Amino acid sequence: MSDQTGQPVLRTVGLTKAFGGLVAVKSVDFDVAPGSITSLIGPNGAGKTTLFNVVAGLYEPTSGHVEFLGRRMIAANERSWLEPVFWILPAALMWALTYLAAGAGAPTNLVQVMVLVGLGILIASLITAVIRPAWYDRMLVRVGIFKSARPNDMVTAGIGRTFQNIRLFANMTAIENVLVGMHGKLKASPLDAILRTPSQVKEERHSTDEARRLLNYVGLVGREDELARNLPYGDQRRLEIARALATKPKLLLLDEPTAGMNPSETAAMMTLFGRIKTELSLPILLIEHDMRVVMGISDRVTVLDHGEKISEGTPAQVRADSRVIEAYLGKGAA
Amino acid sequence: MNAPRLPVLRSDSAARQWFAGLPSSRTGQFFGNHQSLSVIVGMSIATAILPFIVLLPPFSGFGNQTDFVDGFAQAGVWVLLAIGLNVVVGLAGLLDLGYAAFFAIGAYTYAYGASPFSGNHIPFWPMLLVGAAVAAMFGLLLGAPTLRLRGDYLAIVTLGFGEIVPVVFNNSDQYTNGTNGITALYQPIIPFTSTSFGFGNPVPYYLTVAAIIAIAMALLYRLQDSRLGRAWMAVREDELAAASMGINTVTTKLLAFAIGASTSGLAGVYLSSKLAIVSPTQFGFTVSFTVLAMVVLGGMGNIWGVAAGAFVIYEIQSQGLKQLDGFVGSWFPNGLPVVGHVEFLNYQYLLYGLALVGMMLLRPEGLFPSRRRRAELHDVDDSAAANEELVEP
Numbered sequence: 001m002s003d004q005t006g007q008p009v010l011r012t013v014g015l016t017k018a019f020g021g022l023v024a025v026k027s028v029d030f031d032v033a034p035g036s037i038t039s040l041i042g043p044n045g046a047g048k049t050t051l052f053n054v055v056a057g058l059y060e061p062t063s064g065h066v067e068f069l070g071r072r073m074i075a076a077n078e079r080s081w082l083e084p085v086f087w088i089l090p091a092a093l094m095w096a097l098t099y100l101a102a103g104a105g106a107p108t109n110l111v112q113v114m115v116l117v118g119l120g121i122l123i124a125s126l127i128t129a130v131i132r133p134a135w136y137d138r139m140l141v142r143v144g145i146f147k148s149a150r151p152n153d154m155v156t157a158g159i160g161r162t163f164q165n166i167r168l169f170a171n172m173t174a175i176e177n178v179l180v181g182m183h184g185k186l187k188a189s190p191l192d193a194i195l196r197t198p199s200q201v202k203e204e205r206h207s208t209d210e211a212r213r214l215l216n217y218v219g220l221v222g223r224e225d226e227l228a229r230n231l232p233y234g235d236q237r238r239l240e241i242a243r244a245l246a247t248k249p250k251l252l253l254l255d256e257p258t259a260g261m262n263p264s265e266t267a268a269m270m271t272l273f274g275r276i277k278t279e280l281s282l283p284i285l286l287i288e289h290d291m292r293v294v295m296g297i298s299d300r301v302t303v304l305d306h307g308e309k310i311s312e313g314t315p316a317q318v319r320a321d322s323r324v325i326e327a328y329l330g331k332g333a334a
Numbered sequence: 335m336n337a338p339r340l341p342v343l344r345s346d347s348a349a350r351q352w353f354a355g356l357p358s359s360r361t362g363q364f365f366g367n368h369q370s371l372s373v374i375v376g377m378s379i380a381t382a383i384l385p386f387i388v389l390l391p392p393f394s395g396f397g398n399q400t401d402f403v404d405g406f407a408q409a410g411v412w413v414l415l416a417i418g419l420n421v422v423v424g425l426a427g428l429l430d431l432g433y434a435a436f437f438a439i440g441a442y443t444y445a446y447g448a449s450p451f452s453g454n455h456i457p458f459w460p461m462l463l464v465g466a467a468v469a470a471m472f473g474l475l476l477g478a479p480t481l482r483l484r485g486d487y488l489a490i491v492t493l494g495f496g497e498i499v500p501v502v503f504n505n506s507d508q509y510t511n512g513t514n515g516i517t518a519l520y521q522p523i524i525p526f527t528s529t530s531f532g533f534g535n536p537v538p539y540y541l542t543v544a545a546i547i548a549i550a551m552a553l554l555y556r557l558q559d560s561r562l563g564r565a566w567m568a569v570r571e572d573e574l575a576a577a578s579m580g581i582n583t584v585t586t587k588l589l590a591f592a593i594g595a596s597t598s599g600l601a602g603v604y605l606s607s608k609l610a611i612v613s614p615t616q617f618g619f620t621v622s623f624t625v626l627a628m629v630v631l632g633g634m635g636n637i638w639g640v641a642a643g644a645f646v647i648y649e650i651q652s653q654g655l656k657q658l659d660g661f662v663g664s665w666f667p668n669g670l671p672v673v674g675h676v677e678f679l680n681y682q683y684l685l686y687g688l689a690l691v692g693m694m695l696l697r698p699e700g701l702f703p704s705r706r707r708r709a710e711l712h713d714v715d716d717s718a719a720a721n722e723e724l725v726e727p
Contacts (some may be wrong), residue, residue: 056578130478131584155580163578169571172564179561180568182519184580186561193560194553196370198559247580259645 007070009034009251009283010055014064017047017054022049026307027064027263032251032300037277037284039294041318042304043327049164051304052255055285056161057154065127068157070249078146086140087129091122156184160249162240164256166286170229174220174239177228178211181246211246218242218272232264241272245280252276252284259291266290270297296320357501369551369559376638377545377548381541396657404536410543411605414640415621415635416628416644417547417554418597423626424635424704425558426590427570429489431622432476432496438617440465440602442503445612458522462546463605469599470592477591481584484573496622503612515613522607531607538606546604547641548643550597554637557593562576566590623727624651631693632700646701650689 008031017025025047032038040048050157053059057074065075087277099112106114128136132150140147149157160181168179186207192200215224218238223231228239237257244252254273256264270293276282277297288294294301299319305309305327311318318324375606387393388402397405415437422430434719447456456464480491488583493630503510521530531538557563565586568576577583606612625644632643651653658678669675680683 045408058574058578095375126709127474127478127588130481131582131588151574151577152580152582161578163575167575169568169575171571172567176564176567180564180576180581181579183565183568188561190557190560190562190593193556193562196556204560243579271653 006034008032008067009069010285011067012051012055012064013067014061015054015061015066016098017050017059018062025054025061025304026305028307028309030302030309030312032283032285035277035281035283036299037273037286037297038300038302039286039298040289040304040315041288041291041294042310045306045309046304046327048304049255050307052084052161052253052285052287055154056159056253057149057151059147068154068159071157072146073149073154073157075146075148077145077148080147082143083129083147087125088122094118094121104206110270127312152184155247157203158248158250159253160244160247160251160256161253162237162244162257164259166233166236166240168236168243169241171227172203173225173227174215174231174242175208175211175224177239177243178214178246181243182207182211182248185248202266214242214245215239218245219268234261237269238272239262241276245276249282252282254284255287256289257286258288266293269293272304273297308329336567369555372573373552373555374548377551381544385540396653398609400498400536402653403540404619405649405653406666407536407539407608408541408652409545409645410547411601411608412625412628412648413545413547413641413644414550414601414604414641415598415625416632417551418594418601419592419625419629420632420634420637420640421554421557421566421597422594423629424640425563425570426566426587428590429485430449430492430591430594431489431538431619431626432492432494432499433594433598433625434617434621435476435496435499436469436473436598437602437605438499438612438614439595440469440502440599441606441612441617442510442516443468443599444603444606447517448520448607449516449657450518451511451516455520458520458603458607459525462600465603466596466599469602473591473593473595475589476595477588481587485499493619493622496619500617502616503617510614511635513614515611515615519606519610521610533610539604543604546600550600551637551641553594554597556649559636562586562589627690630700633703634700636700636702636704639700639704643701651686652680654687655679657684 010032012028012030014021015025015028028047028051028103030038040051042048050059054061054074061074061076063076065072067073094114095118096110098118101114102111122210132147134153134156137153138275169180188197188200188203212224215221218241218311220231220235220238220242223235228236231239241252241254241257244254257273258269261269273284273286274297277284286294286298298315301311301313301315302309303318303321303324305323310323310327313321336622385399385403386407388397388399393402396402418436419430419433422428422433444461445459445466446452447454447461448458458652476492476495480488483491489557504513506512521532522542523530524539531542558566565576565581568581568585569583575582576586605616624647628644628647629640632641633639656679662676662678681717
């Protein structure tokens, strides 16, 4: 699943995110190697979740960029002032044609229809620009316009995530939550659904089976039809992971997945992460406060403090770093 | 794991809930899995039975059979509007207060397609599709600029749109004949014959609208159970999480607006052909508001529930309250015990309002709520019960 050439799955280069005067993330460079568990730690307010949200496409960075699987996905918009040209160009061409036709003595009715068609084209281009299908983005890139990827683009590219405060679809059942995660991988159009074409029926059946399999994988057996809100806390965390796995990610972002769990639940979660890493060979980027988890399962640890990267390395290296101890315990402790 | 294979999960299959109570669970299974069939069978039975139910006592006091069937044919319009708005409000969670605009657009589309005013005479049946398509297009047009808005803000913008459309139809005299509206629209023709529907007999209209509702409902059920339906619900539950699961929220919301609007367009085409007149006054804010009330009272998110709710509310409003004078008069010829003679017609809206308030107090989840909605609204009770359990050792 992951890239075996040694090229990092995820790389941030000089990533900075400022909210007004507050610089939440300051010029951070870090990599996630294929098949590894990388942890992001730091005291509260260090900018971990902000960094996560930038990587997931929720925020546009102030400067710097994010590369995912070698492709630059997220950066400040470039030359976006040029974009309106594409909204107007097709309609303008149509109207130019109308003008020529009118000059050549076309009947009034035809000219009226052509003006209206031009209007229709304008509306269609505007709506395309709002929807931003992949081909539209590719077309923009070709003329040097870069638009930062949206969260759904990042999911399509292969990033699955969970949230710090659980954000399940509370009034949908467990299996529906997982099916929503599969949304991007399903192909059936609304028309297929209306006609209930054989391929749509087959796809629905396969995805339901797959969703059930995923729920079993994370340890939610026999709770498919329970509303997500009614699941116990630990199961909600598991369901979030199942939903993230359903997007068929190439990198899993987990934001404090063991927060609020007791030691035995935490241990079970760690086992699950290990299985995801080895069985699915899926790299994980983890934000975590529980040092037993971080030190127990991480291959690499990156430490943030006040938005800056202060240390990086194996768990043992980081533990010995005086700057890390200082960040957590204050000056003098080191 | 060799768990028993469950049938593909269908959200809120009303048919399944209904048939689950029957002794033969196989029937329940069958209709649960073949929703379109159950919708069509259910609608056929309802369509066949309704004209005869009204001959029975409590109803027969309110009017004769022809009036009732005509009322049903009219109620069909509201059922269509309600199941359309249910997509936008109930499934996708977008509060739309300007829904009457699409209704108006559908109606005027038919007026352009088939009236002496425009000089066109396109048959009714293709115009149904054209009306739906035009309304859907305007649904997209309204949807696109409001994508970033949610809740109250979206409601205000859609409210504005709903007000603008009738005003535009009112003021562009040259194209719409202004306040007078477009009159003498051509009547539909019974398929495969050359007979027109005619004004005196409501039966063809009644059957037509029943068929349109059955088809619309079957298609909406299919959409609700598909990938798109789940995306709508996900956007309603948590838009940010939905986007983080790969759903293009823009497309999803636009499709909700377009599909909701197209159902409204169908209703518009049908109503204008039935009344043979369109005028801007028919599409005021009261329409949007009444449809929203129907969706809420029927049970937001449940297609059958919303349809039944719309039907019941329309009948109460038009048949029940309007004929209450005659009905009460026939039982109490000397006036009611304490208050004496009451002109109920004068208090029509007061009684309607009281009914709405009563409903919201007694059953906030609506008459026929979806399973989810019930869970949502009774959450407080549940957690209170859970707390009690904790307190008691």
